Amino acid sequence: MTTQELVAQIRKKKSFLCIGLDVDLDKIPAHLLKEEDPIFAFNKAIIDATQHLCVAYKPNTAFYEAYGLKGWKSLEKTIYYLNENYPEIFTIADAKRGDIGNTSTMYAKAFFEDLAFDSVTVAPYMGKDSVEPFLAFENKHTIMLALTSNEGAFDFQTKKVGNREFYKTVLETSKNWKNSTNLMYVVGATKATYFTEIRKIVPNSFLLVPGVGAQGGNLKDVCKYGLSENVGLLINSSRGIIYASNEVDFAEKAAEKAKELQQEMEAFL
Numbered sequence: 001m002t003t004q005e006l007v008a009q010i011r012k013k014k015s016f017l018c019i020g021l022d023v024d025l026d027k028i029p030a031h032l033l034k035e036e037d038p039i040f041a042f043n044k045a046i047i048d049a050t051q052h053l054c055v056a057y058k059p060n061t062a063f064y065e066a067y068g069l070k071g072w073k074s075l076e077k078t079i080y081y082l083n084e085n086y087p088e089i090f091t092i093a094d095a096k097r098g099d100i101g102n103t104s105t106m107y108a109k110a111f112f113e114d115l116a117f118d119s120v121t122v123a124p125y126m127g128k129d130s131v132e133p134f135l136a137f138e139n140k141h142t143i144m145l146a147l148t149s150n151e152g153a154f155d156f157q158t159k160k161v162g163n164r165e166f167y168k169t170v171l172e173t174s175k176n177w178k179n180s181t182n183l184m185y186v187v188g189a190t191k192a193t194y195f196t197e198i199r200k201i202v203p204n205s206f207l208l209v210p211g212v213g214a215q216g217g218n219l220k221d222v223c224k225y226g227l228s229e230n231v232g233l234l235i236n237s238s239r240g241i242i243y244a245s246n247e248v249d250f251a252e253k254a255a256e257k258a259k260e261l262q263q264e265m266e267a268f269l
């Protein structure tokens with residue numbers, strides 16, 4: 001998917017909501033456990049109930065890998081279901097990959113070719129040659145960790161290297177990489193006060209923003225400081241939406257939560 005297509009979808013749906021599909025079998029409604037593939041059954045119901053309110057879905061691969069081969073199968077079924085039924089939706093494999101060049105190419109093939117995701121998250125720690133293999137894929141997007149939502153972000157990311165915070169160096173340096181127009185960045189909603197500085201470095205890049213909902217990030221502050229001319233934000237909520245209820249009405253309740261966020265977003269568009 002191109003960035004223009006993503007922006008057009010945001011304008012049409014008046015939403016820049018991304019729903020995280022972080023499925024935990026201990027948290028889903030008990031009646032689904034009787035299904036042949038409970039994870040896929042859960043995802044399908046959530047997707048069908050919320051697809052008109054969001055522009056992206058983000059399965060975090062950890063929640064699938066934890067269940068071995070079965071979990072990977074559920075992930076595959078979920079992405080195929082999305083691509084077949086809702087091809088306008090932007091898909092994110094939250095896998096946080098990145099390795100030496102030839103290994104990164106194989107990671108990129110796994111998520112962009114085999115599973116046909118529109119994007120994948122990567123870690124910047126191994127540098128240019130670990131990220132450029134992902135950037136080589138046309139109309140695919142590489143979402144690099146910049147300033148994460150967790151407390152540990154202060155361990156390295158905000159520390160000064162020379163006279164500049166490390167996350168700023170990551171952002172600035174990555175702009176010079178080959179095919180850097182295919183880059184987006186992860187910035188946590190819990191770091192809303194940093195968005196002004198981040199926008200000085202990457203004024204038009206899309207930012208994937210996790211941390212609204214369960215982690216306490218503030219949507220209004222993120223919008224106030226983070227919105228760009230082409231919107232430039234994908235705000236993610238996972239647990240806050242998908243576990244709104246663990247009864248038979250779970251999909252309906254998830255849609256209600258998604259609608260609340262969509263309406264807050266509409267006010268900014």
Ligand SMILES: O=c1ccn([C@@H]2O[C@H](COP(=O)(O)O)[C@@H](O)[C@H]2O)c(=O)[nH]1
Pocket residue numbers: 020022060094147148149150186187188210211212213214215236237238239240
């Ligand atoms: O900085 C980061 C990067 C990734 N995540 C991931 O996003 C979701 C957030 O889930 P919630 O339930 O809405 O808190 C999850 O998959 C994280 O691994 C993040 O939170 N922060």
